[in-house]
Amino acid sequence: MNPPASQYTLQQKVFLFLLAIVTIGFGWILMPYAGAVFWGVVLAILFIPLYRRLLRATGQKANLAALLTLASIVVMVIIPVALISASLVQQAVGIYNMVGSGHIDFGQYFRQIIAVLPDWVVSLLERFDLTSMATLQQKLSSFAAQASQVAAKYTLNLASNTFDFLVSMTIMLYLLFFLLRDGHSLAGRIRTAVPLSRKYKQRLFSNFTTVIRATVKGNVLVAMAQGALGGLIFWILHVQAPLLWAVVMAFLSLLPAIGAAIVWAPVAVYFLVTGAVWQGVVLILFCVFVIGLVDNVLRPILVGKDTKLPDYVVLLSTVGGMALFGLNGFVIGPVVAALFVASWDLFSTAEEFHQE
Structure with a gap:
């Protein structure tokens, strides 16, 4: 002691x-x-x-x-x-x-x-000036100009x-x-x-390795599976650049509740409103009953139920991790959140911290 x-x-x-x-100082060097x-x-x-x-x-x-x-x-x-x-x-x-x-x-x-x-x-969109092609093109031109400046900067570097x-x-x-x-x-x-005492170190280190594996396998691998399935159905339906959208869906699949639907839902709506009804129906059915069920089927197999965080915690920690650490935040955010939960669980079950 x-x-x-x-x-x-x-x-x-x-x-x-x-x-x-x-x-x-050593951390600063690294x-x-x-x-x-x-x-x-x-x-x-x-x-x-x-x-x-x-x-x-x-x-x-x-x-x-x-x-x-x-x-x-x-x-x-x-x-x-x-x-x-x-x-x-x-x-x-x-x-x-x-x-x-x-x-x-x-x-x-x-x-x-x-x-x-x-x-x-249409009337509702007109109130927000979202049906005018001139206004839309002006906004798109402004966005394109900013994107071009960013692209030029990265090209030079x-x-x-x-x-x-x-x-x-x-x-x-x-x-x-x-x-x-x-x-x-x-x-x-x-x-x-x-x-720390031996029993605390044992549980904390065990939780750390378990959380790392759970986060990578449970979030990254499941996201990769959802992205691959999304790219496959986009390729079958002849959507432009299916690999590009597959990668985007893989990243967005890390966000629970909304996830890949941010990509495939607008495409399905476009199919339906432009008369490509069967493509829209097939896309919706595939994404809901195949992609949507991947998380529920694969995550318990790859991770187990003991280390699964609530969806809202995963969402907040992933977005917050991305804001602080960039792409690495997809893993760092949920890992920190899971360690936070594990540490507080360890504290709440430790008798010496709750003696009256």
């Missing part, structure tokens, strides 16, 4: 202060590549069972098992993500060129929808961004090798250093 802070000697207090300063470190830890936690199986298969050769696990991660995760990203950029550029050449005319789509809407809906990405990827893979090989001993040292 550690002594209370009032019983520390001056020498111990100075050392603890120095320890805090050095720790903060901050530029915090994303690489974070994903290295996440992938190590996810693939440690594979590493242990390979370790037994290779006769306890740790370096070889770690290299084989690393190669598996590159083949199963990194290469597919790189290929999908390249195809995504290609389709996005294709859509941009088709809009610029007039092959895709959003104004025509807008006029078709307005023409079949009921009079009361493309080489720098690519270099940073390659450096981050190298750091992540390099760190991942050592986390796989030495992760058990490193986790033991961290567990020993944490100033």
Whole structure:
């Protein structure tokens, strides 16, 4: 049992202060590549069972098992993500060129929808000046100008961004090798250093690894499945750039309640109001009864019911995580929320904190 802070000697207090300063400084140094470190830890936690199986298969050769696990991660995760990203950029550029050449005319789509809407809906839209093509085009032009400025900025920094990405990827893979090989001993040292009793550390570390796996498998993998199914039905129905919309649906599927419907619902409405009734009906039925049920079927299998957060907590933590950490927030937000719930659950069940 550690002594209370009032019983520390001056020498111990100075050392603890120095320890805090050095720790903060080390974290500050790692901050530029915090994303690489974070994903290295996440992938190590996810693939440690594979590493242990390979370790037994290779006769306890740790370096070889770690290299084989690393190669598996590159083949199963990194290469597919790189290929999908390249195809995504290609389709996005294709859509941009088709809009610029007039092959895709959003104004025509807008006029078709307005023409079949009921009079009361048109009147309501007119109150907000949403039926005027001139006003709409002005807003779209303003948005396009801002988007062009942003695109130009990122184009000028493309080489720098690519270099940073390659450096981050190298750091992540390099760190991942050592986390796989030495992760058990490193986790033991961290567990020993944490100033908590054994039973608290055991539950807290167990909750941490469980939450990481639950968040990635329960949110990311389910979102990938929903995005793939959405892209498939878009491809069958000949919707432009199905891969682009599949990726968008995969990201939005991380948000419960609304999720992929933000993408497929407007497309279904467009099909219905423009006379493509069977396409609209097929899209609605597929998305409701197939995509909509993926979460209810896959999440309990991949995660289990014990670590599932309420939908509103997942929604708020995901959006908040995105606002603070960018794309990494899709994982960081729910992980922090789940650890928050686990920590308070640990506190509420600890008898020594509630003695009268």
